Amino acid sequence: MTTREVDLFVIGAGSGGVRAARIAGNHGARVMVAEEYRVGGTCVIRGCVPKKLLVYASRFADEFEDAAGYGWTLSEPHFDWPTLIDNKNRETARLEAAYIANLERSKVEIVRSRAVIEGPHEVRLVATGEIVRARHILIATGAWPSLGADIAGREHVITSNEALDLKELPARILIQGGGYIAVEFAGIFNGLGSEVTLVYRGDNILRGFDDDVREHLRGEMTKRGIRILTRRTVEAIEKTDHGLCAQFSDHESATYDQIMFATGRRPNVAGLGLDKAGVKLDERGAIAVNAYSQTSVPHIYAVGDVTDRVALTPVAIREGHAFADTVFGGKKIAVDHGDIPTAVFSEPEVGVIGLTEAQARERLARVDIYKTIFRPMKAAVAARDTRSFFKLVVDGNSDRVVGCHIVGPDAGEMIQLVGIAVKLKATKADFDAVMAVHPTAAEELVTMREKAASYVREAAG
Ligand code: NDP
Numbered sequence: 174m175t176t177r178e179v180d181l182f183v184i185g186a187g188s189g190g191v192r193a194a195r196i197a198g199n200h201g202a203r204v205m206v207a208e209e210y211r212v213g214g215t216c217v218i219r220g221c222v223p224k225k226l227l228v229y230a231s232r233f234a235d236e237f238e239d240a241a242g243y244g245w246t247l248s249e250p251h252f253d254w255p256t257l258i259d260n261k262n263r264e265t266a267r268l269e270a271a272y273i274a275n276l277e278r279s280k281v282e283i284v285r286s287r288a289v290i291e292g293p294h295e296v297r298l299v300a301t302g303e304i305v306r307a308r309h310i311l312i313a314t315g316a317w318p319s320l321g322a323d324i325a326g327r328e329h330v331i332t333s334n335e336a337l338d339l340k341e342l343p344a345r346i347l348i349q350g351g352g353y354i355a356v357e358f359a360g361i362f363n364g365l366g367s368e369v370t371l372v373y374r375g376d377n378i379l380r381g382f383d384d385d386v387r388e389h390l391r392g393e394m395t396k397r398g399i400r401i402l403t404r405r406t407v408e409a410i411e412k413t414d415h416g417l418c419a420q421f422s423d424h425e426s427a428t429y430d431q432i433m434f435a436t437g438r439r440p441n442v443a444g445l446g447l448d449k450a451g452v453k454l455d456e457r458g459a460i461a462v463n464a465y466s467q468t469s470v471p472h473i474y475a476v477g478d479v480t481d482r483v484a485l486t487p488v489a490i491r492e493g494h495a496f497a498d499t500v501f502g503g504k505k506i507a508v509d510h511g512d513i514p515t516a517v518f519s520e521p522e523v524g525v526i527g528l529t530e531a532q533a534r535e536r537l538a539r540v541d542i543y544k545t546i547f548r549p550m551k552a553a554v555a556a557r558d559t560r561s562f563f564k565l566v567v568d569g570n571s572d573r574v575v576g577c578h579i580v581g582p583d584a585g586e587m588i589q590l591v592g593i594a595v596k597l598k599a600t601k602a603d604f605d606a607v608m609a610v611h612p613t614a615a616e617e618l619v620t621m622r623e624k625a626a627s628y629v630r631e632a633a634g
Pocket of ligand 1: 320321322349350351352353354355357373374375379380406435436437438483484485515516517518
């Protein structure tokens with residue numbers, strides 16, 4: 174049997190792999206991409222996209238309630254989970270087909286198989302046993318939910334993967350974790366009518382985010398009826414006639430219909446054959462790469478969540494694109510991982526970029542803080558008890574806005590635009606020079622005049 178040869182073999186057709194394959198194909202490379210599950214990867218199939226659809230669904234509950242304040246009379250709204258899941262599945266299938274069509278347009282061959290590395294230039298397709306010779310290999314296998322310690326009853330736990338395809342909406346759900354996924358799914362299930370408890374091992378949710386954001390979001394989630402238990406973990410789970418009984422580390426216990434763990438994700442490296450090619454991992458078990466996504470083996474690269482950089486879809490896409498331009502396009506490009514805007518699709522939403530107040534005070538000699546809390550205009554007439562929060566972190570010496578933190582409706586949309594200003598190194602004076610758009614929430618960004626706090630770091634020694 175003659176061995177097929179390609180210029181690029183991509184393992185994994187998620188966001189990073191697909192972008193790299195397409196761009197390399199457009200640069201004229203012969204590209205093969207192997208995918209063992211569905212084209213589109215975590216983001217399209219079991220992450221960002223289906224999650225956001227469920228977020229949209231969950232927000233109608235408030236809309237129906239608020240409509241009354243604006244004079245509408247509605248009959249009792251009824252929610253049907255299977256309809257939502259069917260429609261969500263139809264949309265992910267449509268996007269998967271679009272991804273496939275785009276790959277084919279770039280003349281990329283898609284193979285439906287797990288692929289493992291057998292040697293520096295050899296990849297085996299597990300489905301057929303065929304060995305493909307590749308001039309370059311790109312590993313873009315992403316990450317997978319990690320369930321933590323092997324506690325009793327862990328087999329009953331679901332992750333975000335299963336949460337998106339449950340047969341029915343759980344009446345009571347316990348979510349363990351305090352990161353992106355935990356707070357987003359807490360909002361989804363709460364909005365759709367489940368009784369939600371979130372249990373987190375630390376002091377407050379969203380570790381790493383600005384402390385004011387963490388406090389504000391926690392308060393808003395609590396007001397919505399989400400029970401947040403901190404400094405606790407789930408120690409054991411028992412299946413009973415009444416549901417799943419969770420035993421907590423404080424010796425309390427409670428019963429739920431579903432228990433979901435959102436306790437982080439681990440890079441998908443197991444069984445890939447990395448040792449056969451000599452690809453090295455870092456201390457966290459992710460593939461070690463340089464600024465060009467190159468591994469310890471010069472012709473093998475890795476992008477996205479399988480590396481330990483910033484686990485976000487747009488970052489994986491940028492890394493995949495930069496890799497393809499560098500290796501096949503004759504343009505050496507290193508991705509800039511600084512000042513990445515990000516949104517948490519909790520309820521209310523969070524949008525952030527740049528330094529938190531604590532980081533700024535640690536790194537900068539002078540820091541000015543501007544912040545405001547207010548009731549969104551729409552909520553006032555609807556008599557909804559909710560508040561939005563805006564904060565700017567400013568370098569007191571250069572006047573540069575080094576951080577922006579928003580909690581409130583459309584925070585994700587706003588932070589994308591603030592991101593342009595921050596990347597352009599805009600100063601607070603630049604923000605102030607912009608005329609407000611009235612009446613909007615975003616106008617707060619250009620109308621905060623009073624410093625909430627000012628810090629000057631004591632000179633060392
Ligand atoms: P995160 O790392 O954000 O959060 C994991 C949470 O689980 C943390 O609160 C962590 O606590 C806690 N935890 C970890 N291990 C244990 C354990 N053994 N027992 C109890 N608690 C534990 O991971 P997620 O799973 O929420 O999301 C993974 C990544 O995916 C995110 O970091 C983000 O990069 C990306 N993502 C982005 C989204 C977006 O852009 N909107 C949406 C969803 C995911 P501690 O804080 O103490 O470490």
